[in-house]
Structures are given as C-alpha cells and as structure tokens.
Amino acid sequence: MSVHAFVDESRRNNTYLLAAAVVLPRELTKLRKLLRGLRMPNQRELHFKKETPARRKQILSALARTSVQVDLYLACCRRGEERARQSCVAHLTGDLLDAGAARLVLDSREARDEHDLLTIRTSLGKYARGTGLVYEHLPSESDPLLWLPDIAAWVLRRRR
Structure with a gap:
C-alpha cells in the first residue's frame, strides 16, 4: 500500500534533523481532523x-493513540546546513521509493x-514518472499533517 510522507526540519548546533511522518492513505482524513481539533481557538x-x-x-497523549510512523534522518552541518539537508532529503527520497x-x-x-x-529529481533519476511519487512544498498551516514531523522533531530534540 502506498504511503504519504510529511516532512519538517530541525537543527541544533551541528546536527541537522529531517523528520518524516509516514501516513497510510486510510489515516489521512482522520489524522487531519484530530490535529485540527487540537488547535486552540484562533490558532492557525x-x-x-x-x-x-x-x-x-x-x-502527545492524543497522538499516542494513532498509528503514525516518523522516520528521522540526521546529518552533520559542519560542511553547511544546506548540504546536510540535501543529504537527508536524498536518503528520504530513496526510502520513499522503496516503500x-x-x-x-x-x-x-x-x-x-x-x-x-x-x-528529489536527481534521486528519482530518469524514471521519475514511473515511480508515481508526487512531491511538493506547502506552508505548514496549509496541511495539519505537516505538524506531525514538527512535533516529533521537538520531542527528539528535547530528549537529547
């Protein structure tokens, strides 16, 4: 079964973290509704x-009752934050293709x-259309599922 992935980032010192919440299609609507319901009045x-x-x-208590999987990708920023991010994005793309x-x-x-x-285009190679992977960037307020990797990254950072 195909999955959807929602990605956010975090950086602390020289460590770059890319968090990817992986959601089954049958869970998309239910999770969006849950997350929207967790907002405070007037909170975007x-x-x-x-x-x-x-x-x-x-x-966290509400999310603990869901079946969301979050994959984490770490890279060192000593050679630049953008380079670290793109290393994480390339690994994520490969994993998503495998899934x-x-x-x-x-x-x-x-x-x-x-x-x-x-x-992403480089990772997909010349067979990009054949993979069926659709990818895009959205502002975080436009899809509640983008809040999941933000939460996961914060929790991981807090525990370190």
Whole structure:
C-alpha cells in the first residue's frame, strides 16, 4: 500500500534533523481532523515549541493513540546546513521509493525549496514518472499533517 510522507526540519548546533511522518492513505482524513481539533481557538497551526507544557502533554497523549510512523534522518552541518539537508532529503527520497510512496510533502522554506526539488529529481533519476511519487512544498498551516514531523522533531530534540 502506498504511503504519504510529511516532512519538517530541525537543527541544533551541528546536527541537522529531517523528520518524516509516514501516513497510510486510510489515516489521512482522520489524522487531519484530530490535529485540527487540537488547535486552540484562533490558532492557525500547532507549532510545538510555542505550546505550553500542559498543551504538549495533551497533544502527545492524543497522538499516542494513532498509528503514525516518523522516520528521522540526521546529518552533520559542519560542511553547511544546506548540504546536510540535501543529504537527508536524498536518503528520504530513496526510502520513499522503496516503500512505494505516493506523495511527499515538505514544509516550505520558500526560496530554498528549489534545492529540495533538484535533490528529489536527481534521486528519482530518469524514471521519475514511473515511480508515481508526487512531491511538493506547502506552508505548514496549509496541511495539519505537516505538524506531525514538527512535533516529533521537538520531542527528539528535547530528549537529547
């Protein structure tokens, strides 16, 4: 069965982290509804570092009852943050191809999105159309599923 992946980033010191929430198609609508329901009134999106400890606990408790898988990709930034990111994006793309993924959505970094697109196209090679993988960048407030990798990255960083 094909999957959809939603990706966000985090950086601390010289470590770059790319988190990819991998969601089965049958779970997409249910998870979006759950995440939208976790927002406070007038809140456009969940951004975990801005939440209070009590809210974080509430959100994590709700997500613990789901079947979301989050894959993590780490790289060293000593040779540059963009280079580290593109290494992670290339590995992620390969893993998604192996999994038969249908869609890859990355949290937009606006002008820097072109770097990701080039890396993905290169990773897909000359058979890009045959893979069936659709990929795009979206602002995080446009799809609640982009909040999942933000949450996972925050939790991982907090535990380190």
